[in-house]
Amino acid sequence: MAAAPAGSEALRAAQLPGLLGELALRARVTSVKASSALEGVVVPDERRADRIIASREVRLRTRSEQELAGYRDALDYVWQEDWQPINVGLVLHLHRLLFGHTAAAAAAGVLKSEDNLVVDKHADGSRTVRFTPVPASQTPYFMDELIDRYAEQVRRDAQHPVLLVGLAILDLLVIHPFEDGNGWSTSSSSWPGPTRCSRSGRRPPGAGGDAQQDLLAA
Numbered sequence: 468m469a470a471a472p473a474g475s476e477a478l479r480a481a482q483l484p485g486l487l488g489e490l491a492l493r494a495r496v497t498s499v500k501a502s503s504a505l506e507g508v509v510v511p512d513e514r515r516a517d518r519i520i521a522s523r524e525v526r527l528r529t530r531s532e533q534e535l536a537g538y539r540d541a542l543d544y545v546w547q548e549d550w551q552p553i554n555v556g557l558v559l560h561l562h563r564l565l566f567g568h569t570a571a572a573a574a575a576g577v578l579k580s581e582d583n584l585v586v587d588k589h590a591d592g593s594r595t596v597r598f599t600p601v602p603a604s605q606t607p608y609f610m611d612e613l614i615d616r617y618a619e620q621v622r623r624d625a626q627h628p629v630l631l632v633g634l635a636i637l638d639l640l641v642i643h644p645f646e647d648g649n650g651w652s653t654s655s656s657s658w659p660g661p662t663r664c665s666r667s668g669r670r671p672p673g674a675g676g677d678a679q680q681d682l683l684a685a
Contacts, residue, residue, distance in 0.1 A: 506534075510532055579645055581646065585600060636656065
């Protein structure tokens, strides 16, 4: 195979930073949209959603747009800031970022002050209690306990980080630490696990093997 002309090599090198930046932006947009959609947050206008995620739209017209901007801020924080190790303050801060553009911003990032219930709402208006979370008075203790035990398991490196974060998120749901937005905060609190995994170079459980590598290469 003939070698590429020196000029074309230089051109490719000059274009690479811009190409990587464009790919990073596309990945960011896709990630924020997918994460927010899991919680039912969808902005129908695709172009407007892209502008919000790219921080080029400051006038947020609807609750969905405000929530999308909050997802953007929280995800950016996890990926771009030095938050390690995971701690209760990080969970509170992510909750604050998620609600930062909504009318509930002033009360965000604070543990619940009253007991809450997880209920099923039926078509006839009745409710059934699915489970009773940790009481508000005990929430600070159980949050500290959860983070300490998670950190100890990570330190021991006995299990894969993604498995550990899944168990921690289940416990976080049982605690239900906020008066509102527990689904949001639980989802966002799961991001540091895969983030830590990717930064450490570890693969998710089951990753690897020649067959999978061949499939990815194809």
